[in-house]
Amino acid sequence: MRHIVLIKSTNPEKFNYVKFGTYKNERGVIQELVDPNGIKLTGYEMTQAVLSLDITNEDSKRVYEFLKDHPLVTGGKFAVEDLRANEEKNAEDAIKTADAVVVASQLNTKEYRDIARLLGISLDFDDHLLKAKVIQTASSNPSKFLDIYNDEEKDYKIFMKDATDSKHINFVNGVWKHGSNTLGLSVDQVIAWFKDNPDVFALIKQDLRDGSKPKEEKVKPEIKEEVKGGNSKLSEILNENE
Numbered sequence: 001m002r003h004i005v006l007i008k009s010t011n012p013e014k015f016n017y018v019k020f021g022t023y024k025n026e027r028g029v030i031q032e033l034v035d036p037n038g039i040k041l042t043g044y045e046m047t048q049a050v051l052s053l054d055i056t057n058e059d060s061k062r063v064y065e066f067l068k069d070h071p072l073v074t075g076g077k078f079a080v081e082d083l084r085a086n087e088e089k090n091a092e093d094a095i096k097t098a099d100a101v102v103v104a105s106q107l108n109t110k111e112y113r114d115i116a117r118l119l120g121i122s123l124d125f126d127d128h129l130l131k132a133k134v135i136q137t138a139s140s141n142p143s144k145f146l147d148i149y150n151d152e153e154k155d156y157k158i159f160m161k162d163a164t165d166s167k168h169i170n171f172v173n174g175v176w177k178h179g180s181n182t183l184g185l186s187v188d189q190v191i192a193w194f195k196d197n198p199d200v201f202a203l204i205k206q207d208l209r210d211g212s213k214p215k216e217e218k219v220k221p222e223i224k225e226e227v228k229g230g231n232s233k234l235s236e237i238l239n240e241n242e
Contacts, residue, residue: 002054006081007067012049018078020044020070033066093142100142103149104135114158118148156191159205168204168214178204179214 009015021043022032033041036059044063051067053060072078107115109127112134116123121133138145148154163169169178169190176183176190178200183190194201207214 001056003056004083005053005055005064006083007046007051007053007064007073008079008081009049010077010079015049018046018072020046020067020072023071025069031066031069034062036062096146097139097142100138100145100149101135104131104138104145107131107134114154115145115148117161118151118154118157119145153188153191156194157187159194159201159208160187160190162208163204166208166214168207 009018019042020033022030025031033044035041044066053064055061055064067073067078068080070078073080104112104115109131112131113123113127116130116134119134119137121130121137123130125133134145151157160169164171169176169183171177175185181193181200183193206212
């Protein structure tokens with residue numbers, strides 16, 4: 001199977017002729033081009049803006065090995081394009097796109113609505129159109145779709161969106177909070193907090209299922225109770241101020 005590599009001028013309109021002479025590589029070792037008879041040449045002459053080399057051929061591979069690290073290439077005047085590598089990448093992308101579209105098309109209603117939220121797609125569409133938009137994203141950006149779909153923290157991130165919408169948690173001045181509790185500065189920190197506090201996580205999830213609003217925290221008059229049961233002089237002062 002052929003393996004075509006192109007050596008291309010980065011300014012083909014102005015290209016006329018170039019000679020790739022003997023050079024030292026980055027380790028300071030002299031690089032010389034040798035012909036099929038083992039004779040050392042003074043370099044390689046290129047008369048077209050694009051040179052095509054099949055590096056499965058030994059002679060072409062020898063020229064390629066000489067040119068690929070040449071200062072004219074590493075310095076940006078010429079570029080190397082590996083056509084087989086491009087074809088392999090295109091094939092991988094096509095397979096990934098197909099996989100993403102298959103996954104997207106098999107999502108149930110709750111799943112594709114959740115994925116849509118994580119993708120940043122508005123939910124202001126009917127279910128049929130919303131699913132189509134998720135599938136379109138899977139096709140146009142399969143890596144992003146599959147990363148979100150396969151994210152182990154996906155359920156926590158959906159929970160955060162639901163809890164934010166219901167005001168059970170809030171993002172204030174760059175900080176996530178639940179009542180008086182500081183959850184963290186980032187999504188990852190918030191998720192870690194809820195993992196460390198599963199009881200709070202469970203209570204909020206229950207509220208979300210029931211449609212309950214967040215409960216307001218009440219400040220207990222602990223100081224006053226302690227004073228009334230202890231220092232009578234300070235108790236009198238508090239009573240006078242009431």
